[in-house]
Amino acid sequence: MNVSSKPERTRLSAEDWEDAALRLIAEQGVGAVAVEALARQLGVTKGSFYWHFRTREALIQAALERWEQYGEREVISQIEAISDPRERLPELFRRVAHELQPHRVYAALLKALDHPQVVPVMARVSQRRMEFLNTAYCQAGLPAPEALNRARLTYAAYVGFLQLNFTLGLPRISHDEFDAYVEHMIATLIPASQPV
Template sequence: MTDATARPRRRRTPEDWADAALGLIAEGGLAAVTVDALAARVGTTKGSLYHHFAGREALLDAALARWEDRTTTAVLRDVRDAAFDPAAMLRLLIVRVVATAEQDPVGLALLASAHHPAVAPVLERVTDTRLAAVTGLFTELGFAPDEARSRALLAYSAFLGHGQLAHSTPGVLPHAKEDRRAYLDQVVRLLSAR
């Protein structure tokens, strides 16, 4: 193949680098995100990283923002756009976050690095946003503010536990479609029971 017929290499975008960082976090935690590992993952030189970011910390910030958007902002937006009734929104949110927990090894890895200066504020913001959204749904369902907050905290704790189980011992969770539906219906019933 000559230079004239060679396919031009696609320029790497900041999103490519952020996704590579998230992949490395999922596989080996925050410590796995090195400039060399990132360049190898993206398939280009380290200089490309510095073309888009001031350094590793700036890239981490971009990757964490991307994770936050995918696992929190977009999920909440999709739920609000898909349902108007608070009970339907709660059920849809539970279904979506359970699926997210099962497919998101990044969240678990970030919890292991919760005290890192780049991670701590993101986890705090994500947790606050998620709890506020679920508290709002329970309030719309007619629960008093303190009770709505308690139920939201219970729901969020269950979400975190579900994520742990999905990655550590997935065999304990229901997998058949009917069993899964019954399980999620029970979760909604228990959380919203008066």
């Protein structure tokens, strides 16, 4: 019945609560973050929780900010390490397409946007990512105004895909179909990346 990966930690820290909250958010949404339920899941009671946090909102806030900090980061630096700027975007697409866990959390937060606390966090994260896409498109040779619109379009396609597939279970796609879809995206959204 012990869901946690750390089997028998006798004492808990605030970070443990934040991680557990993040897992719960990713699996069941923000609304499922209840202190007593979380306490049971961690093998303690409410008394522990209210020692580490002043309120439930404080926990959610801390968990979201924790996610905001430790998200992305490695992907962006890896992509920026690619020497040829024209190769960065297709590589970014393929690499992002073959991950899973980070998208789960992001998708969970997308469908929890009716909760006021997640809106600013998601706004900041999405804004940064779109700016990264923007510069990448500029470096790929697109003129500035087009690059901005293309970045918006690309990120919107990403967000929408998460919603349609993860949350709605559409369009019930297979693995090969998904690869074909990614290549179609690359061919459509990235300028002059088609070999001859």
